[in-house]
Amino acid sequence: MAEVLVLGAGMVGVTTALALQERGHDVTIVERGTPGRETSYGNAGLIQTEAVEPYAMPLAPGALLQIAMGRGYDVKWTPSGLLSQVGAVWTYARNSLPAAHRRASQTWGKLIRQSTERHAPLVEAAGADNIIRRNGYIELHRTPQKLEKGRKAVERFRNDFGVESKLLTGAELRAIEPSIKVEVEGATHWSDAWNCADPGALVAAYAALFQRRGGRVVNADAGDLHRKGAAWVVDDVEAEHAVIALGPWSPAITERFGMRIAMVYKRGYHRHYHMELPPRHPIADFGNSVVLSPMRRGLRIATAAELTPHPRISPPQLRHGEKAAQELFDIGAPVEAEPWTGRRPCMPDMLPLVGRVPDQPNLWAHFGHGHQGFTLGPVTAEILADELSGGQGWDALQPSRLKRG
């Protein structure tokens, strides 16, 4: 048993703390705010089992031209946003080519397929069942071509990864989602995924569970992390090990300890809208680059990626998403005066860092989960906790791979 500091109380940090505690370690979380109020609060709430391939950059000439010209809503950018991370974006693009993407998917798929079974015992022990729905989510296909593409994905994911899903006609979709107003060509019901009606509350419930089991959450700045002899210290709390789980803020800390991380920061936005008859499932309208999730606060419209350090007050992707949602449903006024925004912490090779920080005894990295950190927190937490307790870890996730280039 060891004393461990876990830096950061997002989904990744809190589930790391729980997994370490389960193995008998004495764990303290260091969080500067409140657990689950940053990226792990603002996502679309999907706990995915079907996202067996990490999100690749669209590389077809037409798609690239659209992005370059600022058209379309999948990826937006500002000159400063692109320039500040051009190296990382370039590597991400190279890793989106078919052979590299297939390699990453082999590891990624194994992680994703464990997601609901890793969340299940935590949801139960945390008493969070009331905010978890186990009914999957719906991906809309607005044209016959998109429906055909959807059909191929369903077959491939079933054959290669055992993913459960059902292809729906427009009429079948209307039958299970009667609040949809327009005719849609068809949809995929990814039926074995879960979704959460309040992602921030789920992280808070996991953090409360950690505290009930004897863990401590200290309010402090992880930027203070330093060595005192063999120990790691933050704000007078000392421990043998420290785990960096600060999501998009992690590279600022690793850099101080000799590890420069080129991360791709994909900004997303969300806003809730009042709605009398919300859909029963989250609706992914990828043609319009949004996910519409029924949440406790209203219908959450969550956007795709924007490469920009500075958030916009009136983001075009959200304005477009609002129009798409209005076309589909009767939605009311926005709940909040301003949209929420946060950044997905994406690694250029699309795999999270889970393991030892090179050349720093007992310093561990656990971040970079990109588009699926809310889903994957408890999965990679088990891998990290195992390795910290003397196990093997996963080769493909080791931070040392970045040094190998």
Ligand SMILES: Cc1cc2nc3c(=O)[nH]c(=O)nc-3n(C[C@H](O)[C@H](O)[C@H](O)COP(=O)(O)OP(=O)(O)OC[C@H]3O[C@@H](n4cnc5c(N)ncnc54)[C@H](O)[C@@H]3O)c2cc1C
């Ligand atoms: C619009 C959008 C939609 C998404 N949808 C989904 C989805 O449907 N499903 C899914 O699986 N994923 C989704 N994601 C991705 C997912 O939200 C992230 O991958 C995940 O939340 C990352 O979790 P984390 O714990 O690493 O980071 P965070 O949740 O950001 O946690 C980091 C914590 O570190 C703390 N911290 C930072 N700096 C310091 C410091 N100096 N001192 C102390 N504490 C500090 C922060 O306060 C924060 O609590 C989405 C993301 C976005 C933006």
